[in-house]
Amino acid sequence: MKRTLLAALLIIGVLVTAVAALAFQRRQCPSTMPTRLIVHERGRITDEQDFPQNVREGPGTRYDPPIGQIPVGGIFYVLDGPECSPRYAWFQVEYRDENGELLVGWIAEGADDVYFAETYPPGE
Numbered sequence: 001m002k003r004t005l006l007a008a009l010l011i012i013g014v015l016v017t018a019v020a021a022l023a024f025q026r027r028q029c030p031s032t033m034p035t036r037l038i039v040h041e042r043g044r045i046t047d048e049q050d051f052p053q054n055v056r057e058g059p060g061t062r063y064d065p066p067i068g069q070i071p072v073g074g075i076f077y078v079l080d081g082p083e084c085s086p087r088y089a090w091f092q093v094e095y096r097d098e099n100g101e102l103l104v105g106w107i108a109e110g111a112d113d114v115y116f117a118e119t120y121p122p123g124e
Contacts, residue, residue: 027082028082028089029082029084029085029088029089030084031084031086031087032082032084032087032088032089032109032110032111033089033109033110033111033113033115035082035089035109036109036115036117036118036119037078037081037082037091037109037117037118037119038078038119039078039079039080039081039091040077040078040079041077041078041119041120042075042076042077042078042119042120043075043076043077043078043091043093043117043118043119043120044073044074044075044076044117044118044119044120045070045071045072045073045074045076045116045117046072046115046116046117046118047072047073048114048115048116049072049114049116050072051072052069052070052071052072052074053069053070053074053107053108053116053117054066054068054069054107054108055067055068055069055070055093055095055103055105055106055107056105056106056107057105057106058106059081059083059085059090059092059106060083060085060088060090060106061085061088063106066105067103067105068095068103068105070093070095070103070107074095074097075095075120076093076094076095076107076117077093077094077095078091078092078093079091079092079093079094079104080092081106082109083106087108087111088108088109088110088111089108089109089110090106090107090108090109091106091107091109091117092104092105092106093105093106093107
């Protein structure tokens with residue numbers, strides 16, 4: 001009886017660990033570059049492009065016109081994502097500008113081997 005209970009607890013422990021590991025894996029969009037942004041972490045608009053990043057009301061270019069922009073070097077917080085489209089991995093973000101205005105919307109992480117956004121290192 002004790003061995004059966006011990007075996008059952010061991011199996012439950014392994015299953016819980018496996019489920020937790022799967023929950024922390026980043027979802028990848030099949031036709032895009034590997035995702036680097038992390039939900040519930042900060043990100044930054046890269047300097048790989050010389051223009052601000054458009055923020056859209058939803059995850060796609062069909063949400064036009066953009067509702068705002070985040071400048072190069074702008075730091076944001078990732079709320080959700082990725083949502084996949086044929087060309088982009090979209091993340092919902094919130095960005096507070098230098099005037100304290102809050103912008104919440106969706107940005108594309110990158111395309112054509114260029115990342116528009118990257119993770120922002122802790123402590124910076």
